Amino acid sequence: MTESAGGRRDAEAVSQFVESFAAQLVEAGMQRMPARVFAALLSCDDGALTSAELGEQLQVSPAAVSGAVRYLAQQHMVSREREPGSRRERYRVHSNQWYEALTNREAVLKRWEGALRDGVHSLGADTPAGRRMAETLAFFEFVDGEIAAMMERWRVHREKTFGQG
Amino acid sequence: MTESAGGRRDAEAVSQFVESFAAQLVEAGMQRMPARVFAALLSCDDGALTSAELGEQLQVSPAAVSGAVRYLAQQHMVSREREPGSRRERYRVHSNQWYEALTNREAVLKRWEGALRDGVHSLGADTPAGRRMAETLAFFEFVDGEIAAMMERWRVHREKTFGQG
DNA sequence: CGCTTCTTTCAGAAATTTGTGAAGTTAAGG
């Protein structure tokens, strides 16, 4: 029944994983279609699929794939490749690149910091609210710095564990 | 014109900050109303407001406040207080508690890890897709561990900078 | 124990979001 090893992929099981992982991403704030596309890429063997393949596997229109892929590319979660000598495009998760992109929530952090700075200014740095906000701001700035260091440690850890991919 | 120091709060400026910070939170995936409520609490001087005050400041119904607050409490981003001897409730951001709660995205990470573990199993640990997923899983596990350490360093850093709140 | 005040729940209206089909655009290959 389970034919995990070696043989053909169990399409049913794969699809179930895709949908369940996508659901988690949705719950964390990602839109449904990008989440499904991303999960599908993550679970295919060479980490890359064409638009048509994605549409078929997920049972959605080319338009939906197009929108999802555009979003994912903007977030640096997939990259687009042109198959040389074909109009087909191919979307890929670079197995290590993609979770580094997740850490690119840094962009989000930066905007939060901007908003908080405005807040400190308009509330007044000498008010209780202003002080609370300044402390919050300091926290995010701290986190920014830590994340870079953490990713560095991860690369070391990863190489020890998996060898250089 | 700017009356930031000492005097009355510039309601206009405060409201503008509230809406703009809320917008950032929305963009990061939070629902609109919780985001607005949270921003309002963050920018009031004692970090706590009653349901009625929130409704008035944000121009929404008691029902909307109720829903937003329930969500925020579940996420541990605010706590509820009962004013002793009154049916009024008061919602508060504990100025340091709240961003620790943000780090409680750990719950999210844990669920992702669960989903990935399932994925490794159903794809087969010996397949390329399975290996990619195992590496992703390892990354999240690594991050989990790092976050605790980072928060510890933050507390030290914070105390040096702001004294114990 | 009932009155009053505040909060929560619920059904439905309004608004937003999401995905489709069809037309439009780009680029390969004859």
Next chain:
DNA sequence: CCTTAACTTCACAAATTTCTGAAAGAAGCG
């Protein structure tokens, strides 16, 4: 340079989400 295959954009329909008003549910206070 024309044809054809692929991707993208756009307007609209469907589904979902979000907020409100009204009614029901707690909890202080006389």
